Structures are given as structure tokens and as C-alpha cells.
Amino acid sequence: MxxxxxxxxxxxxxxxxxxxxxxxxxxxxxxxxxxxxxxxxxxxxxxxxxxxxxxxxxxxxxxxxxxxxxxxxxxxxxxxxxxxxxxxxxxxxxxxxxxxxxxxxxxxxxxxxxxxxxxxxxxxxxxxxxxxxxxxxxxKDSVTVNPQTAAKYDLKSIADLKPVAGELIIAGPSEFETRQHGLKGLKEVYGLEFKKFQPFDAGAQSTLVKLLTENKIQAADLFTTDPTIQQNKLVVLEDPKNVFSAxxxxxxxxxxxxxxxxxxxxxxxxxxxxxxxxxxxxxxxxxxxxxxxxxxxxxxxxxxxx
Known part of the structure; x- marks a missing residue:
């Protein structure tokens, strides 16, 4: 996690x-x-x-x-x-x-x-x-998108990202880029290739969320108990293929x-x-x-x- x-x-x-x-x-x-x-x-x-x-x-x-x-x-x-x-x-x-x-x-x-x-x-x-x-x-880790991105592409599941991932910037901790519970697994399991990955330090969580709400990034690895998800009406995408296990x-x-x-x-x-x-x-x-x-x-x- x-x-x-x-x-x-x-x-x-x-x-x-x-x-x-x-x-x-x-x-x-x-x-x-x-x-x-x-x-x-x-x-x-x-x-x-x-x-x-x-x-x-x-x-x-x-x-x-x-x-x-x-x-x-x-x-x-x-x-x-x-x-x-x-x-x-x-x-x-x-x-x-x-x-x-x-x-x-x-x-x-x-x-x-x-x-x-x-x-x-x-x-x-x-x-x-x-x-x-x-x-x-x-x-859990999650792929979470801002509400405007979810509405624009009708996103409910990570699988829905496949045709549009190339247009989106995703952000998260630097380890997310190489981990199985991260971009590596998302590529292998869902075939996702994002436009760009933007790494953030642990202390920059508020900045990450701010950029997400401002649509400067469209997706992020957020942890599912992060209270800013509900506070900002962000959308946690379902993970039907269990890239993010228990x-x-x-x-x-x-x-x-x-x-x-x-x-x-x-x-x-x-x-x-x-x-x-x-x-x-x-x-x-x-x-x-x-x-x-x-x-x-x-x-x-x-x-x-x-």
C-alpha cells in the first residue's frame, strides 16, 4: 500500500x-x-x-x-x-x-x-x-480522478481509462511509477499508458489534491481513507481486476x-x-x-x- x-x-x-x-x-x-x-x-x-x-x-x-x-x-x-x-x-x-x-x-x-x-x-x-x-x-491505493474528468469521459472503473489515459496526467508518490500496485500493474492488467506521471513527495499531499481539483492533473494515487476525497467530491474508480489487492x-x-x-x-x-x-x-x-x-x-x- x-x-x-x-x-x-x-x-x-x-x-x-x-x-x-x-x-x-x-x-x-x-x-x-x-x-x-x-x-x-x-x-x-x-x-x-x-x-x-x-x-x-x-x-x-x-x-x-x-x-x-x-x-x-x-x-x-x-x-x-x-x-x-x-x-x-x-x-x-x-x-x-x-x-x-x-x-x-x-x-x-x-x-x-x-x-x-x-x-x-x-x-x-x-x-x-x-x-x-x-x-x-x-x-488501499486508488486511481482517483477529479469530477470534471469523471464526467467528461464517463469514468466509473479503471478499465474505462484505457481509451483516454494517453490524454491524462496522473500523479502520486514516486514509488507508484514502478510498483505492481501502481503504474506497472495498471499497464500490465488494464493496458494503461498515461500522458505523464508526476511524482510528489509525501509532504506534498495538499499540493497534489489542489492540482487535481484545479484540473492541472486529472488523476492521482490517493489512499482510500484520505478525507480530502469526500471533501472535494473526487471520484475513486472501481478496480474490477484487483490491481490494488486487500x-x-x-x-x-x-x-x-x-x-x-x-x-x-x-x-x-x-x-x-x-x-x-x-x-x-x-x-x-x-x-x-x-x-x-x-x-x-x-x-x-x-x-x-x-
């Missing part, structure tokens, strides 16, 4: 920062690596708000069980943080199961459903890590760093978290500008987990 770093320089800085925090090769020898102190669980977050919100929810849920937590948010792309989890530099990482599978584990996988994806992850992940229970909550929120953990108490706390979060919860919380963060710590605490309290 999802949500990734947009520049080599930023990625290098993030990687170096993690190495300095105990995310190097020594992680395999230290069952509690990454926290800086024995017994500390390090919870990570990628470089986009929803990932950091989920990380904060995990962190507070763990702390509620008396577990000491270190937070490492705004790390960067999966290409940066995944190896850190495998090496033990990060103990717990909020993930999206479909994107994890095809980006870091098996880029040729054709698994589409939650059950298929999780079965492949459990079989193919490195021995040092595992996924815990997936939430019902899901946040993307359930799923904790990825370094096995040696999480005990049964931690696993139970994280699975309890997954048991409660819905897509509507994500939409509601992301509205509070993106539109209302609430602090993620408060948003996380409010949800955990409402869900009976604090």
Missing part, C-alpha cells in the same frame, strides 16, 4: 538515523534491539500521517499493558524500514498486508484477498518476523522483541479497528488538525482498550 519515501536523500538520512538507533546488523543478536534500553519495544511509523497514527495507537495500547515503548515515527518508505524490522531495529510496524507482500516479500504474488495474502506472508516472511492479526480496517492494517513484528502480552495488546487493536474508524480519525488529523496522540487516545478509550 503503501505510503512511502519520496527521495533518495531522505531515505539515506532515515536509514542512517535508524542505524544510529540500534537498527544495524547487531539487531539479530539483541532480542530487544531498537529501543535503546533492555525491555523496550520500538514502534515505528512510515512517512505519512496514517502510519504514524497507527503507530501511536499501537504504542499507547502497549503502554497500557505496562510495556515500555520507544517511538520511531516518520521513518520513510517500506524500502527503508522493512529491513530494520527484519534486523530488529524496529520491534512493531503498522503495515498494509497486500503492499507488504508484493513490495517486500514476493513481487510476483497474485494473492488478492485478505486470507490469500496473509497465508502467503506467513509462509514467505523471513523467520525473524511475523504478522499478527489483521484488522478489518483497510486503506490492504488490511496488520502489525509486522520482530518476533524476539514482542512477548505474549504485547501480541495480545496488538491483536486487541486489530479486533476493534474498522475502516470507518480510520476515516474518522484521519479527518480529525488532516482536516481538524487534532494531535495524533489525542486522536489515538480517544479511539483506544472508546474501544475499551485503555
Amino acid at each position: 503503501k505510503k512511502l519515501i519520496r527521495g533518495a536523500a531522505v531515505g539515506l538520512v532515515a536509514a542512517l538515523t535508524l542505524s544510529a538507533c540500534g537498527g544495524g546488523d547487531s539487531g539479530d543478536d539483541n532480542p530487544l534491539a531498537g529501543g535503546g534500553e533492555s525491555g523496550t519495544i520500538t514502534v515505528g511509523g512510515a512517512n505519512f500521517p496514517e502510519s504514524n497514527l497507527l503507530g501511536e495507537i499501537y504504542a499507547q495500547a502497549l503502554e497500557a499493558k505496562g510495556i515500555k515503548v520507544s517511538r520511531k515515527f516518520n521513518i520513510g518508505a517500506r524500502e527503508v524500514y522493512y529491513d530494520q524490522v527484519v534486523k530488529g531495529g524496529i520491534s512493531v510496524m503498522p503495515e498494509y498486508n497486500g503492499a507488504l507482500l508484493t513490495t517486500s516479500v514476493d513481487e510476483n504474488s497474485k494473492a488478492a484477498t485478505t486470507e490469500e495474502i496473509n497465508a502467503e506472508l506467513k509462509a514467505k516472511l523471513p523467520a525473524a518476523v511475523e504478522i499478527l492479526d489483521s484488522a478489518e480496517a483497510e486503506d 490492504q488490511n492494517v496488520t502489525p509486522l513484528v520482530y518476533k524476539k522483541a514482542v512477548n505474549d502480552t504485547a501480541r495480545a495488546a496488538l491483536n486487541a487493536v486489530s479486533a476493534k479497528l474498522t475502516t470507518q474508524d480510520l476515516l474518522d480519525m484521519m479527518k480529525r488529523i488532516a482536516i481538524d488538525k487534532d494531535d495524533q496522540e489525542k486522536v489515538a487516545k480517544d479511539w483506544l478509550t472508546k474501544s475499551g482498550l485503555l
Whole structure:
């Protein structure tokens, strides 16, 4: 799914920062690596708000069980943080199961459903890590167009783009250009060739949406829990051929760093978290500008987990 770093320089800085925090090769020898102190669980977050919100929810849920937590948010792309989890530099990482599978584990996988994806992850992940229970909550990549483009070409499905894609500019994170859950998959599965791809950094989301509403770009990779979709009456195109597979929120953990108490706390979060919860919380963060710590605490309290 999802949500990734947009520049080599930023990625290098993030990687170096993690190495300095105990995310190097020594992680395999230290069952509690990454926290800086024995017994500390390090919870990570990628470089986009929803990932950091989920990380904060995990962190507070763990702390509620008396577990000491270190937070490492705004790390960067999966290409940066995944190896850190495998090496033990990060103990717990909020993930999206479909994107994890095809980006870091098996880029040729054709698994589409939650059950298929999780079965492949459990079989193919490195021995040092595992996924815990997936939430019902899901946040997918999407091809989203502005209302004028949808009306002009009568667009309802990604398949409808085939005769007109050559006239359209599509934008998204830089990784969208080469990923199977991106332009690569759209070309292979739907035969789409766009006029131009315009990459955007993670911090430029508001600019991307502004250009989309102004029709300076006509399509974009937006995540389906982005509250600006509804706010701006944007149109998420249906994906009948499942280029964008299931993307359930799923904790990825370094096995040696999480005990049964931690696993139970994280699975309890997954048991409660819905897509509507994500939409509601992301509205509070993106539109209302609430602090993620408060948003996380409010949800955990409402869900009976604090």
C-alpha cells in the first residue's frame, strides 16, 4: 500500500538515523534491539500521517499493558524500514498486508484477498518476523480522478481509462511509477499508458489534491481513507481486476522483541479497528488538525482498550 519515501536523500538520512538507533546488523543478536534500553519495544511509523497514527495507537495500547515503548515515527518508505524490522531495529510496524507482500516479500504474488495474502506472508516472511492479526480496517491505493474528468469521459472503473489515459496526467508518490500496485500493474492488467506521471513527495499531499481539483492533473494515487476525497467530491474508480489487492492494517513484528502480552495488546487493536474508524480519525488529523496522540487516545478509550 503503501505510503512511502519520496527521495533518495531522505531515505539515506532515515536509514542512517535508524542505524544510529540500534537498527544495524547487531539487531539479530539483541532480542530487544531498537529501543535503546533492555525491555523496550520500538514502534515505528512510515512517512505519512496514517502510519504514524497507527503507530501511536499501537504504542499507547502497549503502554497500557505496562510495556515500555520507544517511538520511531516518520521513518520513510517500506524500502527503508522493512529491513530494520527484519534486523530488529524496529520491534512493531503498522503495515498494509497486500503492499507488504508484493513490495517486500514476493513481487510476483497474485494473492488478492485478505486470507490469500496473509497465508502467503506467513509462509514467505523471513523467520525473524511475523504478522499478527489483521484488522478489518483497510486503506488501499486508488486511481482517483477529479469530477470534471469523471464526467467528461464517463469514468466509473479503471478499465474505462484505457481509451483516454494517453490524454491524462496522473500523479502520486514516486514509488507508484514502478510498483505492481501502481503504474506497472495498471499497464500490465488494464493496458494503461498515461500522458505523464508526476511524482510528489509525501509532504506534498495538499499540493497534489489542489492540482487535481484545479484540473492541472486529472488523476492521482490517493489512499482510500484520505478525507480530502469526500471533501472535494473526487471520484475513486472501481478496480474490477484487483490491481490494488486487500490492504488490511496488520502489525509486522520482530518476533524476539514482542512477548505474549504485547501480541495480545496488538491483536486487541486489530479486533476493534474498522475502516470507518480510520476515516474518522484521519479527518480529525488532516482536516481538524487534532494531535495524533489525542486522536489515538480517544479511539483506544472508546474501544475499551485503555
